[in-house]
Amino acid sequence: MRAPSDPETALISVGAWLAASEYAFVTVTPDTHDRVYARKRSAHTMRDVFGWSFPFEPSLVPRDILHALEVAEVIEHRADGLFASRVRFSTLDGKLFAHSAYPTVGEHAVFFGPDTYRFCTALAGTVTGARRLLDLGAGSGAGGISIADRCERIVLTDCNPLAAMFSRVNAHLNGCAERVEIAVGDLFDPVRGDVDLVIANPPYIADPSGRCYRDGGGELGTGLAMRILRESCERVRGKLVLYTGSPIRAGVDPIREAAASILGKRAWSYRELDPDVFGAELSSASYGSVERIAAVLLVAEI
Numbered sequence: 001m002r003a004p005s006d007p008e009t010a011l012i013s014v015g016a017w018l019a020a021s022e023y024a025f026v027t028v029t030p031d032t033h034d035r036v037y038a039r040k041r042s043a044h045t046m047r048d049v050f051g052w053s054f055p056f057e058p059s060l061v062p063r064d065i066l067h068a069l070e071v072a073e074v075i076e077h078r079a080d081g082l083f084a085s086r087v088r089f090s091t092l093d094g095k096l097f098a099h100s101a102y103p104t105v106g107e108h109a110v111f112f113g114p115d116t117y118r119f120c121t122a123l124a125g126t127v128t129g130a131r132r133l134l135d136l137g138a139g140s141g142a143g144g145i146s147i148a149d150r151c152e153r154i155v156l157t158d159c160n161p162l163a164a165m166f167s168r169v170n171a172h173l174n175g176c177a178e179r180v181e182i183a184v185g186d187l188f189d190p191v192r193g194d195v196d197l198v199i200a201n202p203p204y205i206a207d208p209s210g211r212c213y214r215d216g217g218g219e220l221g222t223g224l225a226m227r228i229l230r231e232s233c234e235r236v237r238g239k240l241v242l243y244t245g246s247p248i249r250a251g252v253d254p255i256r257e258a259a260a261s262i263l264g265k266r267a268w269s270y271r272e273l274d275p276d277v278f279g280a281e282l283s284s285a286s287y288g289s290v291e292r293i294a295a296v297l298l299v300a301e302i
Contacts, residue, residue: 008169010071011087011098015173017065018050018089019096025051027090027113031280033102042082050089053102055082074101088112092120092142095174098166099140104213110163111213112140115295118273119201119243120146122297126241130197134236136187136228137202139213141167141180144199148176151197157183157190160212187227188235196238198302200228204245204293205278206286220247220290222254229262233302242298245277247290259298268300 004010025047028036036052043049043056055078058066066083069075074087086101090112099112120142127133130151135144138156140163148154154176156167164184171180183190202224207215217223225244232240246255256270274295281287 004068004071007072007074008165010068011074011169012172013068014065014072014087015089015096015098015169017062018046019173021046023047023050023089023096024091025089027051027088027099027116029114030103037102049085050087053085053088055080055084058083090116092117092146093124095142095146097140097142097145097170098173100162100166105209105211107209107211108160108162109211109213110139110160110166112142115201115243115277116140116142118295119143122243122273123147123199123241126297126299127197127199130195130238132193132195133197133199134191134195136198136200137224138167139163139201141170143201144180145170145174145176148174148179151179153179153181155181155183155191155195157185157187159184159186163213188231191235195236197241198228198232198236198238199241199243200225201243202228205281206284208284208286216244219254220286221245222247222258225255226258229258229298229300232300233262233266236302238302240298240300240302242300243273244296244298245293246296247287248292248294249289250291253294253296255296255298259300263300263302266301268298270296270298273297 004013043054048054049056076084088101100109132153133151134155141156144154164182171177203214204216204221206221246253272294276292277295278293
């Protein structure tokens with residue numbers, strides 16, 4: 001492997017090596033990851049290193065890959081002599097995606113997990129094609145990239161520069177970089193030109209730490225989803241596919257109620273994809289009146 005000279009190229013080279021090695025890893029919930037992580041002290045396989053984020057002996061990873069991790073600035077030298085990768089690689093429908101390592105506690109961590117799999121599965125069953133797709137709050141870019149073969153152009157936006165970096169890397173790893181535009185900014189602010197399909201999987205938890213990949217703002221984390229719904233209606237003529245979480249109180253779904261109010265007579269559909277996600281959040285005081293958090297999918301002609 002030719003020695004990479006910049007962080008993004010270095011990270012792409014690591015991903016390409018893993019792909020050539022038929023690497024595969026499904027990223028689980030943080031709670032499940034906690035339990036698996038507690039079982040082992042160090043890595044023995046590449047899945048341990050780049051999936052489970054276990055610390056590893058330097059001799060486990062080829063020297064040129066270690067060098068690439070150094071260039072990409074995603075390797076940690078621990079006090080016990082072990083190394084740890086600060087990047088994870090997950091697989092989804094034959095595609096490979098780089099994102100932040102476990103645990104995702106940093107303010108600007110880029111998350112990938114079961115919500116990502118549900119979102120992309122919903123897109124595969126909903127989106128038939130688009131001239132120019134916009135993925136709002138794209139994170140790792142998995143949403144837009146997962147259906148890139150159905151779209152002429154893909155715009156991936158996020159307020160987090162680290163997410164933009166991962167999106168660029170993942171576009172290259174999945175062979176669609178030439179058709180992907182990356183923009184950093186708040187929702188529609190950095191977007192230029194028309195789009196005919198908007199997709200979004202925004203954060204939807206009320207996170208006391210305010211981590212941008214997790215905290216949806218507004219009441220009980222619904223703020224970003226509400227903004228995306230309103231601003232999409234103002235800015236776009238086409239279709240909106242919104243995957244989010246809704247805090248159900250006394251049987252009332254605030255996302256569904258907002259959709260009915262904002263969308264009016266437009267054509268739209270709405271369904272629960274999972275009736276109960278992030279149940280541990282109900283232990284916090286802010287969720288004292290919430291009976292469950294549902295993963296929901298809104299599809300609207302706007």
